[in-house]
Amino acid sequence: MGQNEILRREFLRLGAAGAMGGLPLRALHAAAGSSEPRLNVLFITVDDWRNEAGCYGVPEIHTPNIDRLAARGMRFDRAYCQFSICNPSRTSLLTGLRPDTTRVLDNTVHFRKVLPDVVTLPQLFRQNGWYTASYGKTFHVFGGADSQDVVGVNAGQSFDEAEIFKPTARGQQGEGRNLTGGEVRWCSWKAAEGDDEDQPDGQNARAAVRFLEQRRDRPFFLALGFHKPHDPFIAPKKYFDLYPVDSIKLPQDPSGRAPDLPHAIGSGWRTAFDRFTDRERREFKRAYYAGTSFMDAQLGKVLDALDSFQLWDKTIVVMLGDHGYHLGERGWWNKNTLFDLSARSPLLVWAPGMKAAGRPCTRLVEFVDLYPTLAELGGLRPPANLEGRSFVPLLADPQRLWKQAAYTQVGRGRGAQGRSVRTDRWRYTEWAEGREGIELYDQVRDPSEWHNLARDPGHAAVAKELSALLKEKS
Ligand SMILES: [Ca+2]
Structure with missing residues (x-):
């Protein structure tokens, strides 16, 4: 051919x-076993998580809870973000509009400045009677890693409540270092003292579990935004202990030296990365793995709560990474490229009554499709100007022909x-x-x-x- x-x-x-056409909603809701068709939504966003998990064919990383969710729902193998940095990606997927329409093209512009009247995905549910909450980073958080910027997460419009947590004093102690001698500020790791709840993501999970317990008698949209594995790479020490540094595999460049990135950003970063020793490369990747396993353990607490409070049959669960990431491939240790490593992201979906539960999907889907998908699953009419397409039919038949x-x-x-x-x-x-x-x-x-x-x-x-x-x- x-x-x-x-x-x-x-x-x-x-x-x-x-x-x-889509799956008949009535069938989905009937499968949920309720005459009340209003399903809950648990919308989990993970910062800078690339397709790195056991269920994505990476056995050396410890992610039993991600794997558990993938086994219950559907793992998308070719899901793509629309912009491979935080704010434009999240703005696009939460408004259902492509970046050229949102005009949010960097990490400095809050979407309400350019789209004051847009109805966001959680806002649509809120307007239709769902109780909406955000814990952690859902929309981009402005003001750095320690910010508690609830304006950024659009509290009051998209959410009835929103909270961002800070590490405790103990959680800020620990052993670690900056891998560039301080030249690249964010490029540091720390095996922290204390336990999970000394870190923001541990507090995220605790808040989410409480929410699930308290709110289970009415429909909700809970956005849960895990900060890790995003830099700085801080996690409780026990997650670093999962990975002896010498066990970390480094990517192999077949040409002997990674070719330059087209239009590399952060050329100073690249110079610093080029000076990495193999030991430093392993430390970086180990710290990213530790953060991923830490996040996975917090996810596990939330999934346990769905079990305990018997919420699976009335709750849609979406989990995604906001874009991909390079872990040394092409000498790059960050996002913001247009290779598959950065454009492709993890996506897991569970919907009550889905016919193809437990099966993977290799069809192309875009994050801009999430808004119409969730609106359809929730039985809501989305705004007419959305630029994605609901992929509800894939939840019944993941092999059907789909987007080109x-x-x-x-x-x-x-x-x-x-x-x-x-x-x-x-x-x-x-x-x-x-x-x-x-x-x-x-x-x-x-x-x-x-x-x-x-x-x-x-x-x-x-x-x-x-x-x-x-x-x-x-
Ligand atoms: Ca991100």
């Missing part, structure tokens, strides 16, 4: 998917944008509409995206078609 034919078939999928493309972008100063489109087979990226670079990767033959085929004459036709596909959403 030629490349044109592959793309043509991918194009046809859009039409096929557009003709599909997922779009992700990043900013690179002076308003220049990098824009990327992912199809089943390809990733295609243009920097500043192609004036500052083009990339094309064959995800089947080259899933690590080492070989840029954009200037290869044999791929000119496929590049042209993907450029047209990219412009459909640009």
